[in-house]
Amino acid sequence: MNWFRFASPASFYPLAGRLAPWFGGAAALFAAAGLYIGLVAAPTDATQGDAYRIIFVHVAAAWMSMFIYLVMAFWCAVSLMFNARLAAMMAQALAPTGALFTALALVTGALWGKPTWGTYWAWDARMTSELILLFLYLGYMALRQAIDEPRRADRASAVLALVGAINVPIIYFSVKWWNTLHQGASVSLTSAPTMAAMMLTGMLLMALAAWFYSIAIALTRVRAIILERERHAGWVGEAALAARGAR
Amino acid sequence: MTAAQAAPRPLPAPGAWRGAAWAVRRDLRLALRSKAELGVQLLFYVIVATLVPLGVGPDSVLLRALGPGVLWVAALLASLLALPRLFAMDFADGTLEQMTLSPYPLPALISGKIAAHWLATGLPLVAVSPLLGLQFGLGGDELVVLALGLLLGTPTLSLIGAVGAALTLGLRNGALLALLVLPLYVPVLIFGAGAVDAVRTGLGAGAELSLLGAGLLGALVGAPLAAAAAARIAID
Numbered sequence: 001m002n003w004f005r006f007a008s009p010a011s012f013y014p015l016a017g018r019l020a021p022w023f024g025g026a027a028a029l030f031a032a033a034g035l036y037i038g039l040v041a042a043p044t045d046a047t048q049g050d051a052y053r054i055i056f057v058h059v060a061a062a063w064m065s066m067f068i069y070l071v072m073a074f075w076c077a078v079s080l081m082f083n084a085r086l087a088a089m090m091a092q093a094l095a096p097t098g099a100l101f102t103a104l105a106l107v108t109g110a111l112w113g114k115p116t117w118g119t120y121w122a123w124d125a126r127m128t129s130e131l132i133l134l135f136l137y138l139g140y141m142a143l144r145q146a147i148d149e150p151r152r153a154d155r156a157s158a159v160l161a162l163v164g165a166i167n168v169p170i171i172y173f174s175v176k177w178w179n180t181l182h183q184g185a186s187v188s189l190t191s192a193p194t195m196a197a198m199m200l201t202g203m204l205l206m207a208l209a210a211w212f213y214s215i216a217i218a219l220t221r222v223r224a225i226i227l228e229r230e231r232h233a234g235w236v237g238e239a240a241l242a243a244r245g246a247r
Numbered sequence: 248m249t250a251a252q253a254a255p256r257p258l259p260a261p262g263a264w265r266g267a268a269w270a271v272r273r274d275l276r277l278a279l280r281s282k283a284e285l286g287v288q289l290l291f292y293v294i295v296a297t298l299v300p301l302g303v304g305p306d307s308v309l310l311r312a313l314g315p316g317v318l319w320v321a322a323l324l325a326s327l328l329a330l331p332r333l334f335a336m337d338f339a340d341g342t343l344e345q346m347t348l349s350p351y352p353l354p355a356l357i358s359g360k361i362a363a364h365w366l367a368t369g370l371p372l373v374a375v376s377p378l379l380g381l382q383f384g385l386g387g388d389e390l391v392v393l394a395l396g397l398l399l400g401t402p403t404l405s406l407i408g409a410v411g412a413a414l415t416l417g418l419r420n421g422a423l424l425a426l427l428v429l430p431l432y433v434p435v436l437i438f439g440a441g442a443v444d445a446v447r448t449g450l451g452a453g454a455e456l457s458l459l460g461a462g463l464l465g466a467l468v469g470a471p472l473a474a475a476a477a478a479r480i481a482i483d
Contacts (some may be wrong), residue, residue, distance in 0.1 A: 135430040143427060146420045155480045156414045160427060163410055163473055167431050170462075174434035178441060 034205030068098035266351030270359025314383030315443035
């Protein structure tokens with residue numbers, strides 16, 4: 001089987017349509033199991049009470065926020081190297097989901113911080129670099145928006161994403177060092193007590209749910225992007241007619 | 248040199264260093280012909296630094312604590328303000344397109360432009376920074392480290408900023424450049440302001456200044472290539 005066949009938007013469009021519901025279904029199953037374990041089955045934490053339960057959303061969102069940026073940068077590199085339209089469309093489709101998870105990680109972190117640390121926001125290294133990651137996502141999307149011509153938008157935003165990807169570790173470590181210089185360990189995320197196996201299971205299930213959700217939503221969004229950008233191609237009209245006939 | 252033979256009139260042998268030197272000379276000459284514009288950019292730096300004491304009050308202890316951070320943030324903003332000058336004119340009148348067609352490597356020409364841009368806009372900031380530092384009550388060693396840090400840091404800002412400036416060429420949204428570039432400036436800000444703090448607390452600024460130097464070397468290698476790629480994208 002020739003996998004490169006699916007590098008063409010026309011042949012990837014139906015494949016994405018077939019795959020997306022499966023990933024979406026898997027995400028729903030994992031989320032249901034993870035939320036059951038997280039909200040019902042997992043024991044109340046000895047020190048934090050029930051407030052800690054937001055961890056099941058927070059950790060999954062924080063993981064995805066960083067991972068999606070890497071995936072996005074990967075597709076950007078592919079699109080630059082092989083001049084592949086579909087790779088650029090995948091990067092474009094991933095960016096809003098990545099920004100969403102970054103914002104979600106920040107908001108849940110703030111809500112979690114208030115009852116446990118007594119403050120919504122501390123200039124902790126992870127929080128600050130997460131905020132800067134959000135700016136990187138927003139910059140990527142704003143640059144895409146600002147350029148009218150899609151091919152130029154593809155390549156310019158790809159260069160930006162790659163420069164950002166090189167910078168993310170530098171930013172993370174510089175912020176980490178800055179934090180140790182300026183502020184004592186009044187707030188520490190790393191000194192959490194060892195986690196019960198039940199909590200870990202719930203967290204992993206939620207992470208899987210977030211992962212499959214991201215794949216499903218990116219595939220759905222890439223279908224919309226393909227339709228929008230390939231609307232002048234013949235096959236799009238045929239697909240639209242077929243969809244109308246089926247209804 | 249087959250490229251020279253094929254060209255309609257004989258060009259000097261195209262090499263990276265020659266190209267960079269040519270671009271430095273040309274852009275410096277152009278910059279020095281509009282001294283008023285350069286003065287405005289330097290004044291912006293001075294004014295931002297002056298506004299902060301007006302905003303937070305004349306408490307000398309507080310100002311001394313804020314000084315390095317304020318001067319560095321002001322330097323970041325002043326650097327950002329100067330960035331559109333880097334390519335916009337050459338892009339508008341077609342010079343940049345001719346540069347991409349020239350036998351000289353484009354990253355070398357762009358390196359030269361960035362160097363000239365820094366000499367015209369970054370170096371004055373470095374020169375004036377000890378004076379502003381004095382106004383914030385910084386001591387002798389702190390002033391030296393502030394200027395040294397800016398000397399190592401502002402070229403990095405120009406290099407990183409050049410990528411953003413090339414990416415946003417010809418776009419109407421002027422504020423976009425700030426959104427793209429400022430998050431990437433974060434490490435330079437941290438190590439630059441941190442160096443002054445380190446001297447103050449008696450730790451010595453060797454580590455921070457070394458990191459700023461390392462960042463400069465890294466940016467020196469990578470940024471012209473990325474900016475050249477971005478300029479080609481903008482021109483196509």
